[in-house]
Amino acid sequence: MIEIRELTKRYGGVTAVDHLSFSVRPGQVTGFLGPNGAGKSTTMRAIVGLDRPSAGTATVNGRPYADHPDPLRQVGAVLEATPAHRGRTAYHHLLALARTHGIAASRVDEVLELTGLAPVARRRAGGFSLGMRQRLGIAAALLGDPAVLMLDEPVNGLDPDGVLWLRTLLKHLAADGRTVLVSSHLMSEMAMTAQHLVIIGRGRLLADISTAELIARSGVDRVRVRSPQATELRDLLVRQGAAVTTDEPGTLLVGGLPVETISTLARGHDLALHELSPRRASLEQAYMRLTRDAMEFSAMEGSLP
């Protein structure tokens, strides 16, 4: 469990994180979302004690990270993809880490298998691609078999196979009862990986919500209707107060009337329907709306005398 309470971090005149509070619970993947510069990395650095908060607290399993006698067994963190000594092989990099943290050497082979690095374990990390370095960072984070796993933008540099692999791995780790926090600026990726979402903008909390609920709240925006009598149908729907637009001949996008009403009206006027499909505002749109509003709000605040 990670608990952030009223966390604030200022760098000179810049407030990177602003009275932020949220909890990350075990048993599910939590996506940490926000546009570039929202404060995700700063928050994650504060969680592992790399950044000292200006105010507020960040605790892991009830204590600040630095107060744990066995931090590598508490939290596995992948904050940037440059962890390894370039001249060392992947195996020796992990072995050195294991030795300095009292972890059995046999665990090195386990994490190499888990991350798909076993075939390149004897190659020098200096020659690794960005994707391989990401995997090596994840292997290091998993060494202590930690209860909490935290990854900052781990998808960067991974190819589509790697993205799918990571998504599956994170879900398994969470299903085993671990706390998994993973940051991204891509809502589409997080919607497929995370069961819960914490969304921030300009260092402030915008939403702390289950992915399912955010999808449900995105709601039905409009109904797409196709008809060989689209013009008559459009006039009819407008008379009923609908907002109707057209993006291709014979097709209407109808706002303000439910599917049932459109169907009943068309039947009552003998108008044929070839398609009647509700369109959900995409999650991406819901996310953009949420973060854009935060930006505008902050811009307005900034312009006040």
Ligand SMILES: Nc1ncnc2c1ncn2[C@@H]1O[C@H](COP(=O)(O)OP(=O)(O)OP(=O)(O)O)[C@@H](O)[C@H]1O
């Ligand atoms: N060491 C630092 N010194 C000064 N300003 C910083 C420092 N670290 C971060 N910032 C500023 O704090 C704000 C938040 O940055 P942060 O890197 O935490 O955001 P982020 O959400 O992780 O963004 P990104 O997705 O671009 O990595 C930004 O305005 C950034 O310029």
